[in-house]
Ligand code: GDP
Ligand code: IMO
């Protein structure tokens with residue numbers, strides 16, 4: 532029976548190494564992507580959620596696509612935190628989020644079909660912003676405008692993220708606290724602006740109907756989640772924060788302007804949840820054993836197409852949200868080091884090590900030369916399968932060397948290593 536898959540069994544069994552690792556995480560742990568997103572945050576969240584009391588998403592919207600695989604079955608989350616498969620655990624959508632309500636309803640319905648009723652334990656911040664359908668059309672119109680003016684767009688997910696955060700910063704956004712209000716007049720005014728400024732038609736009746744449907748289901752799930760999270764804290768509950776996107780997509784510290792519109796950092800996540808900076812007891816930086824990017828912008832260590840296609844094929848590197856092929860390349864140590872500094876990574880989870888199993892030699896970007904070209908170190912490959920290996924000692928020596936190298940060069944210990952998409956495909960390393 533499907534439900535039994537998600538019974539509250541913690542995915543990591545409690546041996547000594549696992550106990551040591553879990554106790555090193557403390558009461559509030561954030562999971563933060565260290566690259567351009569899609570590092571495997573969802574899988575780490577799903578695994579660790581079994582060991583935490585409360586799971587929260589902080590920022591972003593349905594631009595995120597977090598895939599987890601449980602007993603061969605794939606689940607993709609865009610708005611709900613990936614930890615929501617663990618029954619009984621409260622899940623929070625924080626104030627920094629921008630929420631497309633029909634997408635949220637769809638996710639709730641998909642979970643219900645799978646035998647999980649998330650509603651009683653779902654808490655949505657009244658301060659989170661609503662994404663209307665027409666924001667998506669605006670997003671597309673803006674992309675087209677950029678393409679015309681500059682020859683290329685940002686390559687957004689067209690989920691209305693930019694327009695939602697633009698409205699938020701302009702202080703004209705509509706927040707979840709207004710879910711039950713009559714917004715017809717306001718939408719009419721907005722329809723005029725959208726038409727004049729972006730050539731976008733607002734289907735007011737459709738938007739209002741979507742709001743009504745969402746309000747019927749979600750109105751009593753909207754609350755002051757800052758108050759709630761602090762109540763949980765005062766009760767001694769542990770909190771797992773699932774980041775979205777990655778540090779190189781951060782609006783301040785990412786590869787601007789080819790970034791998303793929110794703060795993707797640990798600090799951004801805390802701010803969005805109303806937690807103080809000193810609440811964070813650990814921060815796991817998630818990085819692939821190589822690197823990918825969806826959308827435009829520089830990618831210093833991007834591999835030539837033949838190598839990129841090999842990584843893409845082995846890693847299944849196609850976007851979970853848009854299906855776009857991900858650009859593929861190699862690690863770039865300076866980015867990992869900077870991400871560690873700006874986010875306070877206490878541990879690494881290096882994911883998808885198995886994708887490198889057939890490589891003869893693995894380039895790792897260590898910086899740039901005087902011409903701005905990337906400089907690489909080359910580590911020997913292991914050319915043996917690591918799929919599903921669950922102990923560090925069980926890895927081929929060259930794979931261990933590769934992992935040690937990342938830890939040494941970044942100064943952050945590697946605690947988790949992904950060796951496949953399944954829940955069980957994870958090494959806990961002491
Ligand atoms: P997220 O956005 O950071 O949650 O990452 P995505 O879910 O978008 O992309 C990561 C993809 O890699 C998903 O399809 C995962 O199932 C898969 N994945 C995660 N960890 C591993 C791993 O260690 N090995 C392999 N082969 N796949 C993994
Ligand atoms: P997860 O959480 C990968 C990228 C888009 C684009 C840029 C701006 O699954 O890691 P946006 O729609 O946010 O305005 O697009 O950011 N992007 C992501 N890339 N994973 C994501 O989320 C992303 N969210 C946004 O591809 O380049």
Ligand code: MG
Nearest residue numbers: 569596597851
């Ligand atoms: Mg993703």
